[in-house]
Amino acid sequence: MIQKRHKTPTVFIDHVPLGSSHPIVIQSMTNTKTTDVTKTVGQIKELANSGSELVRITINNDAAMKAVVPIIKRLRAGKYQIPIIGDFHYNGHILLKKYPQSAALLSKYRINPGNVGNKKTADKNFTQIIQIAIKHKKPVRIGVNFGSLDQKLLTDLMRQNARMKNPKTDKQIIYKAMVESALSSAKAAEKIGLPKNKIILSVKMSDVQDMIAVYQKLAKQCNYVLHLGLTEAGGGTKGIVASTVSLGILLQKGIGGTIRISLTPQKNANRAQEVTTCKLLLQSMGLRYFSPQVISCPGCGRTSSDYFEKLAQATEQYIQKQLPAWKKKYQGFEQLKIAVMGCVVNGPGESKYANIGISLPGDQEKPDAPIYVNGQIYKTLKGKNIKTQFFKILENYIRKTYK
Numbered sequence: 001m002i003q004k005r006h007k008t009p010t011v012f013i014d015h016v017p018l019g020s021s022h023p024i025v026i027q028s029m030t031n032t033k034t035t036d037v038t039k040t041v042g043q044i045k046e047l048a049n050s051g052s053e054l055v056r057i058t059i060n061n062d063a064a065m066k067a068v069v070p071i072i073k074r075l076r077a078g079k080y081q082i083p084i085i086g087d088f089h090y091n092g093h094i095l096l097k098k099y100p101q102s103a104a105l106l107s108k109y110r111i112n113p114g115n116v117g118n119k120k121t122a123d124k125n126f127t128q129i130i131q132i133a134i135k136h137k138k139p140v141r142i143g144v145n146f147g148s149l150d151q152k153l154l155t156d157l158m159r160q161n162a163r164m165k166n167p168k169t170d171k172q173i174i175y176k177a178m179v180e181s182a183l184s185s186a187k188a189a190e191k192i193g194l195p196k197n198k199i200i201l202s203v204k205m206s207d208v209q210d211m212i213a214v215y216q217k218l219a220k221q222c223n224y225v226l227h228l229g230l231t232e233a234g235g236g237t238k239g240i241v242a243s244t245v246s247l248g249i250l251l252q253k254g255i256g257g258t259i260r261i262s263l264t265p266q267k268n269a270n271r272a273q274e275v276t277t278c279k280l281l282l283q284s285m286g287l288r289y290f291s292p293q294v295i296s297c298p299g300c301g302r303t304s305s306d307y308f309e310k311l312a313q314a315t316e317q318y319i320q321k322q323l324p325a326w327k328k329k330y331q332g333f334e335q336l337k338i339a340v341m342g343c344v345v346n347g348p349g350e351s352k353y354a355n356i357g358i359s360l361p362g363d364q365e366k367p368d369a370p371i372y373v374n375g376q377i378y379k380t381l382k383g384k385n386i387k388t389q390f391f392k393i394l395e396n397y398i399r400k401t402y403k
């Protein structure tokens, strides 16, 4: 069972609410040069069209900060209201001060306490960023990352630990430093005047167990909205598995207000893959619904042909094609479950459990395909046009059920 959500205030990123009672929000990040306005706008649109609800862009120099204005203007002119987040490291205090128009247009600032300055300048720079956020009424994500953890803090904690009678492990001290870095920065921001409902925290690590442990520790000690992410997750199946398992475990425990699955780009893979992976994760956990779900078996030696695989794929394609029209006409259809099964062993059982199910004939079985609707046998299809008949039944079901 999914545990009760970690109680937090609501943080608004423009029109998008984050926090305990609100849906888990999906975010993503561009990998274009921000100065290439056309490419950046194109990629933001692509991410938004795939379902990203917040998009972060790199702002690493004057030119990138200047580009914020045409990027956001073009998006709004194209009716894209998606909040754009500026990702700042090292020079955020300078850029935010020097370019107030860009600072005002961005919907949120993301800073990393390990990268705001050196020993002498960090506090001053941090204060400057927070004051600008207060002036423009912007939320700030204080994103601690193991790769750029405040080394002074870590060294001090390691030294203190070494003097203890029963010292903790290095790992426990690293977790402590990650959490302390996030919490002390959040407290400092509040002291400067940034309200709690403008603060989001993250403590990203690249190892699955570390990341789960450190987020749990953080969630226990505060009620800020948390952004979840496994950093440096890698790409392809490896990145997807590592990210979904770590985020899934935390979400199951009620932790997290926003998520990002960051994947190393693979050849020919679309950037929006990180968004579709987030959607699949949330939907498979029953946390949010984006489109009807097809439940299909893997097939085995009992499968008589590849027809059921083709039907499962065709059903997925049919759903994706109909989705824009269904969204305009029907309410709640995203929760529909459709089973496409390969034989009678598990076919009828899964079909009965789904809203609509079809069980295709397995090896040496009668060439019938029973259809179940709401757990009851509805019809048995035969012959060559099973797919067409099945889609017709599906379309009728949606029309009648979700009007």
Ligand code: SF4
Binding pocket: 297, 298, 299, 300, 301, 302, 303, 341, 342, 343, 344, 345, 346, 347, 362
């Ligand atoms: S439902 Fe039938 S075909 Fe599919 S995996 Fe199970 S036994 Fe094999």
